[in-house]
Amino acid sequence: xxxxxxxxxxxxxxxGIGTVSRVLNNNPQVSVATRQRVxxxxxxxxxxxxxxARLLPSGTSHLNIGVLLPYLSYxxxxxxxxxxxxxxxxxxxxxxxxxxxxxxxxxxxxxxxxTSQRNIDGLIVIAVNLTDAHIEALYSANITLVGIYDRxxxxxxxxxxxxxxxxxxATEYLIRLGHTRIAYIxxxxxxxxGFPTSEDRFNGYRQALHTHGQxxxxxxxxxxxxxxxxxxxxxxxxxxxxxxxxxxxxxxDMQAFGALAAARELGCKTxxxxxxxxxxxxxxxxxxxxxxxxxxxxxSGFGGVQKLLYLLNDDPxxxxxxxxxxxxxxxxxxxxxx
Amino acid sequence: xxxxxxxxxxxxxxxGIGTVSRVLNNNPQVSVATRQRVxxxxxxxxxxxxxxARLLPSGTSHLNIGVLLPYLSYxxxxxxxxxxxxxxxxxxxxxxxxxxxxxxxxxxxxxxxxTSQRNIDGLIVIAVNLTDAHIEALYSANITLVGIYDRxxxxxxxxxxxxxxxxxxATEYLIRLGHTRIAYIxxxxxxxxGFPTSEDRFNGYRQALHTHGQxxxxxxxxxxxxxxxxxxxxxxxxxxxxxxxxxxxxxxDMQAFGALAAARELGCKTxxxxxxxxxxxxxxxxxxxxxxxxxxxxxSGFGGVQKLLYLLNDDPxxxxxxxxxxxxxxxxxxxxxx
DNA sequence: CTGTTAGCGCGTTCAC
DNA sequence: GTGAACGCGCTAACAG
Numbered sequence: 139x140x141x142x143x144x145x146x147x148x149x150x151x152x153x154g155i156g157t158v159s160r161v162l163n164n165n166p167q168v169s170v171a172t173r174q175r176v177x178x179x180x181x182x183x184x185x186x187x188x189x190x191a192r193l194l195p196s197g198t199s200h201l202n203i204g205v206l207l208p209y210l211s212y213x214x215x216x217x218x219x220x221x222x223x224x225x226x227x228x229x230x231x232x233x234x235x236x237x238x239x240x241x242x243x244x245x246x247x248x249x250x251x252x253t254s255q256r257n258i259d260g261l262i263v264i265a266v267n268l269t270d271a272h273i274e275a276l277y278s279a280n281i282t283l284v285g286i287y288d289r290x291x292x293x294x295x296x297x298x299x300x301x302x303x304x305x306x307x308a309t310e311y312l313i314r315l316g317h318t319r320i321a322y323i324x325x326x327x328x329x330x331x332g333f334p335t336s337e338d339r340f341n342g343y344r345q346a347l348h349t350h351g352q353x354x355x356x357x358x359x360x361x362x363x364x365x366x367x368x369x370x371x372x373x374x375x376x377x378x379x380x381x382x383x384x385x386x387x388x389x390x391d392m393q394a395f396g397a398l399a400a401a402r403e404l405g406c407k408t409x410x411x412x413x414x415x416x417x418x419x420x421x422x423x424x425x426x427x428x429x430x431x432x433x434x435x436x437x438s439g440f441g442g443v444q445k446l447l448y449l450l451n452d453d454p455x456x457x458x459x460x461x462x463x464x465x466x467x468x469x470x471x472x473x474x475x476x
Numbered sequence: 477x478x479x480x481x482x483x484x485x486x487x488x489x490x491x492g493i494g495t496v497s498r499v500l501n502n503n504p505q506v507s508v509a510t511r512q513r514v515x516x517x518x519x520x521x522x523x524x525x526x527x528x529a530r531l532l533p534s535g536t537s538h539l540n541i542g543v544l545l546p547y548l549s550y551x552x553x554x555x556x557x558x559x560x561x562x563x564x565x566x567x568x569x570x571x572x573x574x575x576x577x578x579x580x581x582x583x584x585x586x587x588x589x590x591t592s593q594r595n596i597d598g599l600i601v602i603a604v605n606l607t608d609a610h611i612e613a614l615y616s617a618n619i620t621l622v623g624i625y626d627r628x629x630x631x632x633x634x635x636x637x638x639x640x641x642x643x644x645x646a647t648e649y650l651i652r653l654g655h656t657r658i659a660y661i662x663x664x665x666x667x668x669x670g671f672p673t674s675e676d677r678f679n680g681y682r683q684a685l686h687t688h689g690q691x692x693x694x695x696x697x698x699x700x701x702x703x704x705x706x707x708x709x710x711x712x713x714x715x716x717x718x719x720x721x722x723x724x725x726x727x728x729d730m731q732a733f734g735a736l737a738a739a740r741e742l743g744c745k746t747x748x749x750x751x752x753x754x755x756x757x758x759x760x761x762x763x764x765x766x767x768x769x770x771x772x773x774x775x776s777g778f779g780g781v782q783k784l785l786y787l788l789n790d791d792p793x794x795x796x797x798x799x800x801x802x803x804x805x806x807x808x809x810x811x812x813x814x
Numbered sequence: 815c816t817g818t819t820a821g822c823g824c825g826t827t828c829a830c
Numbered sequence: 831g832t833g834a835a836c837g838c839g840c841t842a843a844c845a846g
Contacts, residue, residue, distance in 0.1 A: 141535060143839055154817035159841060164616050167815060184790055187618070189540070190528040191839035192594060194822045197479060199526050200593060202573075210558045211759055220548045223576045233595055234574045235540075238561045255538060256530060257571055278502055280525065367763045402740050421549055425705045452522055481823055492833035497825060507831060529823030532838045 142183045151179035162187055201232035202257055203446065204281075206248070207264040208239045208331060213392065213420050214435055218264055218286055221439020229447060232259075239266055242331050246272075253279040260446045262286060262439075263294075267332040284446040286438050288335045295449065297441045297461055299433050301335055304464040305342020306349075308387050308415055308431045311466045313350045316474045317385040317413065320347070321358035323372050323397060324389035336361070339389045339417060358383050369396030377404050377412065384412065384475040391416035391423045391430055398428070398471065409473035419467055429472035433464045480521045489517035500525060539570035540595055541784065542619075544586070545602040546577045546669060551730060551758050552773055556602050556624055559777020567785060570597075577604055580669050584610075591617040598784045600624060600777075601632075605670045622784040624776050626673045633787065635779045635799055637771050639673055642802040643680020644687075646725050646753055646769045649804045651688045654812045655723040655751065658685070659696035661710050661735060662727035674699070677727045677755060696721050707734030715742050715750065722750065722813040729754035729761045729768055736766070736809065747811035757805055767810035771802045 144162075148155040153172060160168050161176040168176075179185070193199075205222055207215050226232050235258055239245055249272045252258065260282040268276075273293050276283055285296040312320050322343050325336035340359075347354050357379060360372035369388060373396060376383055388394035394416030401408050408414055409429075416423060416430035423430050441459050448456035482500075486493040491510055498506050499514040506514075517523070543560055545553050564570050573596055577583055587610045590596065598620040606614075611631050614621055623634040650658050660681050663674035678697075685692050695717060698710035707726060711734060714721055726732035732754030739746050746752055747767075754761060754768035761768050779797050786794035 141839085145839080148817095155840080156817060156819095156842085157815090160816090162618070163841080169815060172816080181790075186597070186788070188532075188839050189594065189597070190531040191822090192841080193528040194526075194532060194824095194839080195841045197822065199479065199528065199823095200595070202527070202595075210554055210561065216548055216554060220576075223548065223574065224578070227576070227578070230589070233593075236561065236572045236574050238558075238565070240562070240565070251568070255571075256527065257538070257540075259524070259527070280500070365763065366760075399737070399740070402737070405743075422704075425703065450524075452519075479823085483823080486833090493824080494826085494833055495831085498832090501825080505831065510831080526823050529838090530825080532823075532840090533825045535838065 141188065142185045144185070144187070146183055147176065147179045147185050150183060151176045201259045201450070202235050203232045203443070204235045204237055204252065204258040204261040205264065206237045206239065206252075206261060206266055208242075208266055210238055213422070214390070214418050215264055217420065217435040218439040218442075221436040221441075222262055222443050223439070224436070225440040225443035229443065232447075242267075249275055252276070252281070260284070260450055262442045262446060264439075264442075265331075265333065268293075282446060282449050284442050284449065286442045288333060289338060295445060295456065297438050297445060297459065299438070299461055299464060301338030302342040302345070304417065304431055304433060305339035305387075305389075306346045307342070307464055307466060308339075308417060309343045309346035310350070312385045312387060312413065312415060312472070313346065313352065315385070315413065315472065317383075318352060318475075319355070319358065319381070319383040320352070320385045320387060321360065321376050321383035322387050322389070323360045323369050323376075323393050325364045326361040336389050343387060364390070364393070366392050366396040366399070369393035370400045371396075373397035373400035374404065377401065377406050382412070385472070386412060386414050388414065388416050391418040391420045391428060394423075394428055394430065394471075395426065398426070408471050410476055413472040413475070415466075415472050424469070427470040429469045430467055431464050432467045434461050437461060479526065480523045482523070482525070484521055485514065485517045485523050488521060489514045539597045539788070540573050541570045541781070542573045542575055542590065542596040542599040543602065544575045544577065544590075544599060544604055546580075546604055548576055551760070552728070552756050553602055555758060555773040556777040556780075559774040559779075560600055560781050561777070562774070563778040563781035567781065570785075580605075587613055590614070590619070598622070598788055600780045600784060602777075602780075603669070603671065606631075620784060620787050622780050622787065624780045626671060627676065633783060633794065635776050635783065635797065637776070637799055637802060639676030640680040640683070642755065642769055642771060643677035643725075643727075644684045645680070645802055645804060646677075646755060647681045647684035648688070650723045650725060650751065650753060650810070651684060651690065653723070653751065653810065655721075656690060656813075657693070657696065657719070657721040658690070658723045658725060659698065659714050659721035660725050660727070661698045661707050661714075661731050663702045664699040674727050681725060702728070702731070704730050704734040704737070707731035708738045709734075711735035711738035712742065715739065715744050720750070723810070724750065724752050726752065726754050729756040729758045729766060732761075732766055732768065732809075733764065736764070746809050748814055751810040751813070753804075753810050762807070765808040767807045768805055769802050770805045772799050775799060 144158045148158045263285045283294040287298045290298040327337040362368045419430045419432035445459040486496045601623045621632040625636045628636040665675040700706045757768045757770035783797040
């Protein structure tokens with residue numbers, strides 16, 4: 139469609155394009171009469187200035203950074219997004235453009251849109267599993283990439299955590315407290331999005347048990363869809379076992395909340411009768427007093443931005459940006475078994 | 477700072493600017509040798525194409541829509557944001573640029589940034605209370621505004637709900653169930669952000685009681701900071717009153733979750749002994765089975781985008797975009813008193 | 815106060 | 831295969 143330009147407006151209003159520009163920019167040196175004529179023409183023609191052209195003469199080229207993520211309702215993603223937002227805010231040189239993938243099979247479209255639109259300089263990919271073709275397309279569109287993943291990738295620079303180590307850490311912590319009957323509640327894997335999170339944490343759990351000479355009791359492993367409720371149901375079942383576990387390692391704080399609820403419902407005291415340990419350390423968790431593994435979510439978003447900005451400046455510091463290792467935050471839901 | 481342009485690269489590589497352009501756009505008709513020379517020059521000079529200039533010749537002018545909101549951790553805001561995201565996705569003609577206000581006193585800076593940057597065509601303001609000066613500044617920067625608020629505004633087109641009516645509806649629903657001892661748990665007001673939500677819903681509560689000839693018992697009104705935990709504490713206190721309420725109207729689903737937890741902890745059965753009604757209808761709430769007042773959060777974001785797009789096109793349909801009225805969604809946490 | 819002109823940085827013709 | 835004009839829509843500096 140032929141866009142209406144400042145020139146059309148000028149002709150229509152019977153003035154020069156300079157005058158139109160002045161009206162557009164609220165320049166006071168325009169007589170009221172002509173200003174009104176111009177404004178009328180603008181309205182009539184439904185003229186709308188072209189942003190790109192407008193920016194051009196100023197030479198200003200601020201950055202647009204995209205963030206690609208699945209779900210806007212999943213806490214860990216949103217907390218990372220907040221970190222990204224804060225870092226970008228602090229840097230004061232870039233905007234945050236949000237891209238949300240609603241389903242795994244819609245990634246293609248989105249990447250197409252992003253590459254064809256040429257609107258962003260860099261992209262932070264949170265958790266979304268991109269194929270090599272996607273990455274290739276992004277790169278040839280000259281978009282600098284940084285991933286924030288649950289497992290390190292070769293295909294692009296990443297901020298990531300070692301979930302196997304995290305799972306190991308969590309389980310070992312419970313073992314050190316003296317627990318010998320430790321359950322695991324997590325997402326079933328593999329899942330539609332290909333998130334490796336649950337699998338990795340479970341492997342850490344398994345390795346820790348093995349290292350400390352404890353057998354893995356299949357009854358103590360409950361995998362299912364993600365969610366507080368399903369986790370609650372799993373915890374119920376665990377607690378009603380003839381020989382219930384004395385500790386539950388939930389692979390996420392949300393699931394730990396579910397387990398907590400189940401314990402409460404069954405009148406099972408935490409941490410006296412059952413220790414519950416989460417993973418994530420959501421902002422919420424401190425309020426609930428949940429013991430958990432802190433994986434520095436906010437920092438991961440923050441670090442992602444730093445890395446990206448360094449990369450955009452060809453600054454070698456980019457490769458130094460990492461994440462603190464996960465750590466156990468002990469609050470009130472874990473203790474030695476009684 | 478003097479930006480390095482395609483011309484600099486051309487000179488450096490000893491080629492014409494056309495060739496550089498071709499390399500940039502992956503045009504296959506460039507010999508491998510020259511391509512390499514150009515790429516080297518690009519790297520040496522740290523050249524980065526100007527997005528605006530790039531878009532200019534194509535005539536493509538896609539929209540950038542900003543979203544301004546406080547907190548990225550507050551569920552109702554995030555759900556509205558999701559609605560915005562979905563609508564923009566569906567329209568396929570605009571990007572979502574995210575602006576997050578971290579504190580009420582930082583609104584000024586942000587508005588300054590937004591107006592000086594000239595990056596967006598429209599702005600959807602979620603819950604943030606803007607002064608007339610802010611709105612003025614935005615308008616003279618030619619940014620079209622739509623607000624999504626908890627109370628209708630005159631200063632700009634809005635999607636809003638009537639929280640007084642919502643509070644009335646909620647309370648009347650409980651009264652109709654037969655409750656005569658109905659408590660209210662909400663945020664204390666006024667608050668730092670100036671959100672009128674709790675006050676409005678409380679007024680609806682009060683009016684409903686009055687309309688139905690029930691006295692307002694001050695012991696049954698608990699106001700405090702927002703949060704599941706504080707609500708939980710309030711609910712505890714309510715339930716331990718010599719004459720406890722038979723129903724609790726929590727002004728938000730999160731607070732209702734807190735009340736639910738308190739009831740569980742005290743062994744107080746829901747809904748047999750205590751009915752609990754929330755407000756919001758978060759995505760989460762259906763999983764929990766919480767009875768609540770649906771205020772169409774997602775739709776409000778969706779509608780905001782529609783209204784904005786109409787406004788940008790001077791389409792009078794803009795004024796027809798509204799929101800369904802709030803409705804009570806009865807699930808399992810409310811029933812007649814026994 | 816207002817019209818005209820010269821770029822802004824890049825993609826796209828063309829000729830070479 | 832490659833270089834050099836030309837124009838995208840707009841702002842700013844300059845004449846009037």
